[in-house]
Amino acid sequence: MVGSEEGVMSHVYPNGLIQSTNGSSVEEKVDELRRIFGKADGDPLRIVGVGAGAWGSVFVAMLQDAYGNLREKVQIRIWRRAGRDVDKATAEHLFEVINSREDVLRRLIRRCAYLKYVEARLGDRTLHADEILKDGFCSNMIDTPLCPLKVVTNLQEAVWDADIVINGLPSTETRDVFQEISRYWKERITVPVIISLAKGIEAELGPEPRIVTPTQMINKATGVPIENILYLGGPNIASEIYNREYANARICGAEKWRKALARFLRQPHFIVWDNGDLVTHEVMGGLKNVYAIGAGMVAALTNESATSKSVYFAHCTSEMIFITHLLAEGPEKLAGPLLADTYVTLLKGRNAWYGQKLAKGEINLEMGDSIKGKGMIQGVSAVKAFYELLSQSSLNIFHPDENKHVAPVELCPLLKTLYKILIMREVSSEAILQALRDETMNDPRDRIEIAQSHAIYRPSLLGQ
Numbered sequence: 001m002v003g004s005e006e007g008v009m010s011h012v013y014p015n016g017l018i019q020s021t022n023g024s025s026v027e028e029k030v031d032e033l034r035r036i037f038g039k040a041d042g043d044p045l046r047i048v049g050v051g052a053g054a055w056g057s058v059f060v061a062m063l064q065d066a067y068g069n070l071r072e073k074v075q076i077r078i079w080r081r082a083g084r085d086v087d088k089a090t091a092e093h094l095f096e097v098i099n100s101r102e103d104v105l106r107r108l109i110r111r112c113a114y115l116k117y118v119e120a121r122l123g124d125r126t127l128h129a130d131e132i133l134k135d136g137f138c139s140n141m142i143d144t145p146l147c148p149l150k151v152v153t154n155l156q157e158a159v160w161d162a163d164i165v166i167n168g169l170p171s172t173e174t175r176d177v178f179q180e181i182s183r184y185w186k187e188r189i190t191v192p193v194i195i196s197l198a199k200g201i202e203a204e205l206g207p208e209p210r211i212v213t214p215t216q217m218i219n220k221a222t223g224v225p226i227e228n229i230l231y232l233g234g235p236n237i238a239s240e241i242y243n244r245e246y247a248n249a250r251i252c253g254a255e256k257w258r259k260a261l262a263r264f265l266r267q268p269h270f271i272v273w274d275n276g277d278l279v280t281h282e283v284m285g286g287l288k289n290v291y292a293i294g295a296g297m298v299a300a301l302t303n304e305s306a307t308s309k310s311v312y313f314a315h316c317t318s319e320m321i322f323i324t325h326l327l328a329e330g331p332e333k334l335a336g337p338l339l340a341d342t343y344v345t346l347l348k349g350r351n352a353w354y355g356q357k358l359a360k361g362e363i364n365l366e367m368g369d370s371i372k373g374k375g376m377i378q379g380v381s382a383v384k385a386f387y388e389l390l391s392q393s394s395l396n397i398f399h400p401d402e403n404k405h406v407a408p409v410e411l412c413p414l415l416k417t418l419y420k421i422l423i424m425r426e427v428s429s430e431a432i433l434q435a436l437r438d439e440t441m442n443d444p445r446d447r448i449e450i451a452q453s454h455a456i457y458r459p460s461l462l463g464q
Contacts, residue, residue: 052080056168061146082153091120170376171200178221199285200378203385227254235344289379291316296355318444325451351379
């Protein structure tokens with residue numbers, strides 16, 4: 001840290017950026033948001049993160065770093081379930097991380113919190129995930145210490161008076177938790193704002209096939225108007241963002257909230273743009289996870305062959321482009337965000353990691369899609385959802401080569417193969433390579449040309 005006039009302190013980060021932690025611009029952003037929420041003096045703006053996976057924890061920690069010193073104006077907390085034990089191997093690794101970071105070590109000693117980590121390292125004490133999160137350690141991201149956080153394990157206490165709720169839950173848990181939250185909001189007079197970070201989807205097949213996104217789940221579970229629910233996503237790796245690597249994201253939703261929230265969330269290393277297309281961006285965030293799993297498999301099975309990975313990338317991007325033409329009236333607007341998010345996920349995301357580990361035999365499908373130290377692998381449920389949706393005959397499109405109408409999934413051989421591997425469990429991971437090497441596989445460009453030359457847009461898929 002470096003000092004400046006009037007005792008204001010600034011952080012100097014490894015990438016050379018300087019951020020004031022007590023400057024007028026920070027306070028102005030809080031005051032702007034407080035005005036929009038109609039907050040009176042002495043009544044803090046209450047922000048609560050729900051779910052403490054890697055991205056949810058980092059997101060709340062960034063807000064705490066930026067605004068935590070303005071306690072009279074803003075209060076920041078995070079909820080996670082109580083009672084989850086930290087196993088001995090993780091406790092040992094955590095102790096190594098603590099002792100490798102002088103700043104973290106000094107902080108724990110000042111807080112009289114170091115001794116419990118010594119005891120856990122020796123096997124004399126069991127740590128809990130909510131306990132270590134208070135000291136800044138996310139159980140899914142032990143190697144990246146965060147700032148200390150205010151952790152609440154009672155969901156009602158956490159959310160009942162929240163002005164802004166950050167949904168850091170996996171899409172597979174979002175509905176159930178927000179149904180519980182709705183019970184605590186029955187007597188509310190004011191309507192909260194919800195920002196969802198979840199990247200995953202579900203399929204609803206009747207009365208007509210459509211995609212269900214986390215923001216739609218929240219809307220249905222709580223009755224909070226959709227204009228008060230936003231989605232934030234982008235090509236982001238949680239640990240790198242907290243380490244102040246330059247990144248960007250989009251917050252999507254109603255103009256009333258998204259522009260002020262984009263300004264509030266923006267930091268020197270984390271640029272936040274705003275966009276009005278909520279559901280389509282949200283669906284794209286789930287789509288790239290599907291193909292990231294396959295990319296991990298290809299990398300592992302070919303010993304990181306650049307050629308094989310590029311062949312896979314060509315085919316998977318053409319399938320994604322084809323699917324975006326089904327989902328969006330102006331799919332070209334999504335190309336940049338989708339490819340950027342796909343690129344970073346293929347490089348370093350948990351879904352690609354999962355595909356690699358499956359192909360190497362280091363994990364197996366019997367372990368489920370919630371992996372210790374990584375959290376929920378949302379691409380698995382997304383494979384199932386997209387396959388089931390695109391298999392519906394009501395969505396049939398004309399295939400010029402076969403001169404007949406086919407279900408859209410017939411033009412997505414990689415999606416079909418991933419479904420056979422992950423959901424049906426009919427074939428091994430090697431099937432993804434066999435699909436790439438299939439002599440009947442069309443040129444990826446052919447798929448794109450079908451999408452561009454035929455009217456395949458199906459607005460009903462997004463409930464429009």
